[in-house]
Amino acid sequence: MSEVAVIGLGPGYKEGMTFEAYEAIKAADVICGFTTYIKLLPEEFADKPVISTGMRGEVERCTKALEAAAEGKNVAMVCSGDSGLYGMAALVYELLPQYEDKGVTVRTVCGVTAALSGSARLGAAIGEDFATISLSNYLVTTEQIHQRLAALADCGMCMVFYNPRSHSRPDGLRDACDVLLKHLPAETACGAVKNIGREGEHTDVMTLAELRDYDADMFTAVFVGNAKTYIRNGKLITPRGYAHD
Secondary structure, eight states, X not given: OEEEEEEEOBTSSGGGSOHHHHHHHHHOSEEEEEHHHHTTSOGGGTTSOEEEEOTTOHXXXXXXXXXXXXTTOOEEEEESBOSSSSSSHHHHHHHGGGTGGGTEEEEEEOOOOHHHHHHHHHEETTSSOEEEEEOOOSSSOHHHHHHHHHHHHHHTOEEEEESOOOSSOTTHHHHXXXXXXXXXXXXXXXXXXXXXXXXXXXXXXXXXXXXXXXXOOTTEEEEEXXXXXXXXXXXXXXXXXXXXX
């Protein structure tokens, strides 16, 4: 029996990884992943064989990982943040039936997603119910994204945007804010964290109106607060309500 461990690396630095993730990579014979994420691995894994593909090579990447496992190798499939949230875990499980008769098993190893690590950098941005939304229209239509944003705004939940803006979607964040501004006050407290745990890490807090023109990129996690969220001393705080019991 051989295994593909689908591993969330967390924010992108060794100290931000879980012990389980670190040990799973250490035990692997081969490391597989998106080229950018391979570069985030701790130096002590530099000698391990690597299988990597670029953007939009997800099916090829996961197939190669399963094929390596079918040859008897234990594979670490690494993902940024958490492997189950916008990561490769679901795709590996979708492809697994083709390899089960070859003794391949799959294990999901969770990691710290940007909604959590980014909230910590900002202070306490998601103190209660929240939802994550990817603004990428690669696998979901823009219309569906905007419908979900409107529904979340109406129900009063905090939101965390992944993939807020790219070269092919320069107005992605602005368009999302325009949807929200139809449902939420312009002064709604918001925040953003760039390059969490990596060189160039930077945090900003602002209003929803100001977020509309914020210079985000694919390595930015964007936070939109609810009616309770406030900014104090440069921190974004969403209280749970204990102090008002």
